Amino acid sequence: MTTPELGLPMAVPAEGLPRKVRIHEVGARDGLQNEKATVPTETKAEFIHRLAAAGLTTIEATSFVHPKWVPQLADAEHLFPLVRELGAQGGTALPVLVPNERGLDRALDLGATRIAVFASATESFAKANLNRTVDEALAMFEPVVARAKAQDAHVRGYLSMCFGDPWEGPVPLPQVVRVCRALRDMGCDELSLGDTIGVATPGHVTALLTALNEENIPTPSLGVHFHDTYGQALSNTLAALQHGVTTVDASAGGLGGCPYAKSATGNLATEDLVWMLTGLGIDTGVDLGLLTATSVWMAGQLGRPSPSRTVRALSHKE
Amino acid sequence: MTTPELGLPMAVPAEGLPRKVRIHEVGARDGLQNEKATVPTETKAEFIHRLAAAGLTTIEATSFVHPKWVPQLADAEHLFPLVRELGAQGGTALPVLVPNERGLDRALDLGATRIAVFASATESFAKANLNRTVDEALAMFEPVVARAKAQDAHVRGYLSMCFGDPWEGPVPLPQVVRVCRALRDMGCDELSLGDTIGVATPGHVTALLTALNEENIPTPSLGVHFHDTYGQALSNTLAALQHGVTTVDASAGGLGGCPYAKSATGNLATEDLVWMLTGLGIDTGVDLGLLTATSVWMAGQLGRPSPSRTVRALSHKE
Numbered sequence: 001m002t003t004p005e006l007g008l009p010m011a012v013p014a015e016g017l018p019r020k021v022r023i024h025e026v027g028a029r030d031g032l033q034n035e036k037a038t039v040p041t042e043t044k045a046e047f048i049h050r051l052a053a054a055g056l057t058t059i060e061a062t063s064f065v066h067p068k069w070v071p072q073l074a075d076a077e078h079l080f081p082l083v084r085e086l087g088a089q090g091g092t093a094l095p096v097l098v099p100n101e102r103g104l105d106r107a108l109d110l111g112a113t114r115i116a117v118f119a120s121a122t123e124s125f126a127k128a129n130l131n132r133t134v135d136e137a138l139a140m141f142e143p144v145v146a147r148a149k150a151q152d153a154h155v156r157g158y159l160s161m162c163f164g165d166p167w168e169g170p171v172p173l174p175q176v177v178r179v180c181r182a183l184r185d186m187g188c189d190e191l192s193l194g195d196t197i198g199v200a201t202p203g204h205v206t207a208l209l210t211a212l213n214e215e216n217i218p219t220p221s222l223g224v225h226f227h228d229t230y231g232q233a234l235s236n237t238l239a240a241l242q243h244g245v246t247t248v249d250a251s252a253g254g255l256g257g258c259p260y261a262k263s264a265t266g267n268l269a270t271e272d273l274v275w276m277l278t279g280l281g282i283d284t285g286v287d288l289g290l291l292t293a294t295s296v297w298m299a300g301q302l303g304r305p306s307p308s309r310t311v312r313a314l315s316h317k318e
Numbered sequence: 319m320t321t322p323e324l325g326l327p328m329a330v331p332a333e334g335l336p337r338k339v340r341i342h343e344v345g346a347r348d349g350l351q352n353e354k355a356t357v358p359t360e361t362k363a364e365f366i367h368r369l370a371a372a373g374l375t376t377i378e379a380t381s382f383v384h385p386k387w388v389p390q391l392a393d394a395e396h397l398f399p400l401v402r403e404l405g406a407q408g409g410t411a412l413p414v415l416v417p418n419e420r421g422l423d424r425a426l427d428l429g430a431t432r433i434a435v436f437a438s439a440t441e442s443f444a445k446a447n448l449n450r451t452v453d454e455a456l457a458m459f460e461p462v463v464a465r466a467k468a469q470d471a472h473v474r475g476y477l478s479m480c481f482g483d484p485w486e487g488p489v490p491l492p493q494v495v496r497v498c499r500a501l502r503d504m505g506c507d508e509l510s511l512g513d514t515i516g517v518a519t520p521g522h523v524t525a526l527l528t529a530l531n532e533e534n535i536p537t538p539s540l541g542v543h544f545h546d547t548y549g550q551a552l553s554n555t556l557a558a559l560q561h562g563v564t565t566v567d568a569s570a571g572g573l574g575g576c577p578y579a580k581s582a583t584g585n586l587a588t589e590d591l592v593w594m595l596t597g598l599g600i601d602t603g604v605d606l607g608l609l610t611a612t613s614v615w616m617a618g619q620l621g622r623p624s625p626s627r628t629v630r631a632l633s634h635k636e
Contacts, residue, residue, distance in 0.1 A: 011521075012524075203599065207330050234549060235594055275548045279522060
């Protein structure tokens with residue numbers, strides 16, 4: 001049975017969903033940070049340019065963490081100037097991760113106007129990732145956010161382990177809400193609720209969003225960041241959209257966590273997300289063909305196939 | 319970072335979902351039919367026994383199609399007697415596919431009490447799969463269903479290409495509704511709505527279910543059968559559950575359609591489904607550990623890893 005080119009899914013809107021979703025593309029930062037291979041700076045710059053050409057309007061570019069901690073992104077100083085004009089001229093938002101004031105200085109010096117900090121909802125992961133307690137980490141971020149806001153930068157607060165933690169198991173909602181509240185209170189414009197180990201299911205997603213609303217944290221300030229470890233990322237995204245969420249994190253080609261490796265913690269693939277949103281008649285501005293071609297190209301650079309089912313299905317048709 | 323055993327997701331029910339879902343396990347039939355390797359009869363029997371031991375209560379066992387058409391299932395006559403006692407003693411439903419009256423005779427002679435016929439919503443697939451028009455295929459099934467009903471057998475009607483067709487593109491809803499109506503009118507107790515090429519998205523699912531309800535085809539008589547070609551199977555399942563569907567087809571380990579092959583038309587993996595349903599607090603009766611072990615074992619028999627993300631994640635923890 002030969003299968004001629006199918007094109008995109010038929011658009012059939014569903015009740016109660018947003019008309020437009022902003023995809024926060026994390027492939028170049030979260031994706032490449034978690035790939036074994038270190039990609040040359042020029043390749044990263046081409047990747048980001050191709051993502052922008054495919055219609056992505058928010059592309060997290062890199063991380064100004066100490067080069068020793070994340071060698072994959074040690075070239076932030078060299079990379080950012082190569083993509084900066086996308087922000088100035090093209091209107092593409094190019095947030096960068098900063099772990100502390102030193103990182104903030106480096107990012108601001110290069111002209112970054114959107115930054116992100118990376119907090120944890122659990123003590124175990126705060127300890128493992130930042131070697132701090134949750135509150136010590138929040139205290140570290142406080143001057144970072146304050147100074148960024150003083151310079152009119154947009155600040156995103158990542159919160160990892162919002163649903164489950166590999167050491168602590170299921171994470172109680174009040175614990176997550178407390179750290180979200182703290183990040184909002186210090187001035188974060190937007191929060192990204194991370195299911196870092198991919199264990200969440202749709203009811204849990206709705207429950208967390210509801211709990212945050214009850215604490216006067218409004219849905220428009222909330223993004224979701226799901227991992228496909230157990231194949232749940234897209235159904236969790238659907239639940240979030242049904243709750244009114246309009247910012248969804250995804251990684252081109254599912255970069256970040258090899259599905260063949262021991263820890264299969266891959267990000268939701270942007271292509272799988274775009275397929276669903278297109279089918280739902282939700283505008284993303286993304287050209288799925290260009291995006292898929294970009295992910296196939298990047299998979300070639302990394303020397304392994306994309307784990308995205310949509311990338312595989314579309315690229316096998318060629 | 320070591321990840322100790324996580325166990326199951328936290329159960330957080332979502333509003334408006336059923337409390338119980340019946341999984342119609344298709345791995346032994348639809349799965350193995352679409353695998354390249356032909357599995358020995360004794361291995362198939364062990365597979366079915368292990369699926370039953372894992373708590374699956376409806377296990378499609380085999381197909382009484384002409385052996386020439388589907389060589390993978392040419393051993394139906396030998397296999398069915400090896401598993402039949404699961405039905406008689408253990409209460410496991412063991413439906414079998416029958417393409418025509420000859421197949422029905424063979425199935426009934428061996429004591430089958432649940433049969434399934436396999437229709438198409440599109441002319442192109444009816445022609446490709448059955449070498450008949452849609453109406454010619456329906457005419458062929460009419461005496462099969464009538465005779466099965468006369469013997470008090472339960473009859474399931476599969477309907478393939480309900481959302482998109484590789485030759486015809488998107489399939490108009492009235493076309494699908496017409497064939498569903500015909501299958502119901504000839505006496506099918508249950509219909510399984512198939513997204514054979516995996517292109518559906520949640521709004522399309524809801525629209526089809528609504529259109530069928532408007533034609534007085536009630537939701538309890540409808541099952542859904544999604545493929546993960548574009549990673550959409552689980553979010554489509556969520557939409558179906560939200561509409562009240564309580565019968566979901568899935569294939570242990572995602573058997574049926576190799577994700578590395580050109581036509582990556584794999585079935586929804588039962589484990590990915592069970593993870594979501596467990597997280598939603600929906601009873602399935604399935605022991606995810608036993609099921610995963612069964613899929614890992616079967617993957618070993620087939621000589622390729624399971625494409626199920628849950629199977630990979632759980633088995634990598636061992």
